[in-house]
Amino acid sequence: MTTSDIATANPTVELVDSSPLLGNPQALLERAAVDGYLFFRGLLDRDRVLGLRRQMMQVVADHGWLRAGTDPMDGIADRAAFDKVDPVAAAFCGTGVPLDAYRDIYRIQEFHAIGHDPAMINLYDGLLGGNVLRQPLSIARVMVPSSNFQPTPAHQDFIHIQGTKNVWTSWFPLGDCPVELGALTVLVGSQADGLLTYHAAQGAGELEAYICDSGLSWGVADFQAGDVLTFTSLTVHRGMPNVKGERVRLSLDLRYQRADEPITRGSITPHCDILPWDDIYQGWTDESLKYYWRDRGLTLVDHDEELRWQKNKIC
Numbered sequence: 001m002t003t004s005d006i007a008t009a010n011p012t013v014e015l016v017d018s019s020p021l022l023g024n025p026q027a028l029l030e031r032a033a034v035d036g037y038l039f040f041r042g043l044l045d046r047d048r049v050l051g052l053r054r055q056m057m058q059v060v061a062d063h064g065w066l067r068a069g070t071d072p073m074d075g076i077a078d079r080a081a082f083d084k085v086d087p088v089a090a091a092f093c094g095t096g097v098p099l100d101a102y103r104d105i106y107r108i109q110e111f112h113a114i115g116h117d118p119a120m121i122n123l124y125d126g127l128l129g130g131n132v133l134r135q136p137l138s139i140a141r142v143m144v145p146s147s148n149f150q151p152t153p154a155h156q157d158f159i160h161i162q163g164t165k166n167v168w169t170s171w172f173p174l175g176d177c178p179v180e181l182g183a184l185t186v187l188v189g190s191q192a193d194g195l196l197t198y199h200a201a202q203g204a205g206e207l208e209a210y211i212c213d214s215g216l217s218w219g220v221a222d223f224q225a226g227d228v229l230t231f232t233s234l235t236v237h238r239g240m241p242n243v244k245g246e247r248v249r250l251s252l253d254l255r256y257q258r259a260d261e262p263i264t265r266g267s268i269t270p271h272c273d274i275l276p277w278d279d280i281y282q283g284w285t286d287e288s289l290k291y292y293w294r295d296r297g298l299t300l301v302d303h304d305e306e307l308r309w310q311k312n313k314i315c
Contacts, residue, residue: 013188015039015221015229025126032127036191036235037219039227043119044172046226052110053174053225056140056250059104063097065144066248075175075248082144093272096142103274105140109284112138115170115254116289123230124168124256133259135167135267136293143182143242143249154187154211157255158233162303164261167233174250177223182242182249184229185218187211190236211236259296264303268293 018038021027032038050073057072065085070076082090089098097105105111114120115134125132157169177183190211220240221227231237242249257263270280281290 010187010215011217012185012220013217015186015219017041019043022123023126025129028127032232035188035219037186037188037229037231039219039221039229040123041224042226043123043228044114044117044226045119046224048114048117049172049174049225052108052114053250055108055110056105056142056174057248059101059108060097060142060144060248062104063101073175075250076246077145077248079145079246090144093274095140095271096144099274101142102140102271105142106138106270106274107280107282109286109289111140111252112136112280113286113289114252120170120228120254120256127168128166128256128258131258131260133257133263133293133296133298135161135255135257135263137255137267137269137271139253139271141239141249141251141253143239143251145242145245145247154236154238156190156234156236161233161255161264161267163263163267163301164257165233166261167255167257168230169233170228170230170252170254170256171237172228172252173223173225174252175225177249177251179220179222179240180242181247182240183220183223184237184251185220185240186229186231187216187236188219189216191232191234259293259298262299262301265300266303268298268300 015037016031016035016039018028018031019040019042021031022040022043028038054073057066057075060066060075061072065078065082066072067076067078085098090096092099092102095102115138121132121134124134157167158165161167171184173181173183221229223229255267270277277291284290
């Protein structure tokens with residue numbers, strides 16, 4: 001049985017809403033120490049999330065991948081048009097779209113600004129005990145239904161981002177996202193197993209963890225716009241396939257850590273170095289979003305490529 005087969009065979013449980021614990025960091029940390037994740041209904045303002053959805057979905061429409069005559073907010077894909085895109089180009093850095101489209105998304109000010117929302121900063125300020133830094137690197141995932149799409153395999157974020165292990169990832173869809181649309185799922189309690197070993201795989205990151213027959217359950221939920229899932233850098237998670245067959249799924253990956261803990265140089269640069277920051281910033285109206293990390297006295301460390309390729313364990 002392959003690792004993917006095992007992952008599929010594991011039971012599923014509903015994600016627990018931790019919204020009642022907001023404002024009580026100790027209680028949140030105690031829950032996360034057991035489950036490896038925290039899930040919040042309506043943490044972000046729904047209208048703000050949908051506003052960003054409109055801007056990003058317009059990029060998808062401008063590149064010809066939404067069905068003609070439909071409202072971009074509905075995200076109805078033109079599968080035939082997207083299937084003509086070179087699969088290698090569409091797999092650029094695990095984003096789901098070619099480089100030119102991803103650059104258009106990356107230039108959107110709100111794509112970066114939403115991670116600085118007070119609700120997010122206040123949450124991580126409590127979880128990290130102050131001195132919180134939103135890592136400048138932001139990641140968009142654009143899941144256009146296609147015969148060529150591969151969901152993100154099961155993995156831990158530390159393998160890819162490194163720096164300190166004391167990093168929280170925030171994942172949220174830009175729009176309502178039922179399980180069938182390809183929401184993210186976390187392996188509940190998997191952070192307790194420490195850093196796992198990996199093998200090559202298709203999908204974003206191109207690495208899959210050996211989770212073996214862990215007996216743990218995958219946490220799932222039907223997300224609504226504004227819901228946020230956050231988890232530790234050692235929590236195993238994966239993308240689920242988009243089985244609805246016609247709607248585009250948009251989501252964001254953002255990360256938070258303390259400013260006085262190590263951070264890799266890659267985490268303060270645009271995703272996959274797609275553009276210089278100065279090019280990204282052209283036309284922005286909020287100066288506070290530009291180079292906000294430069295005065296934080298960060299300890300920059302190199303990325304260890306060998307860490308990504310631990311192969312001393314198989315199921």
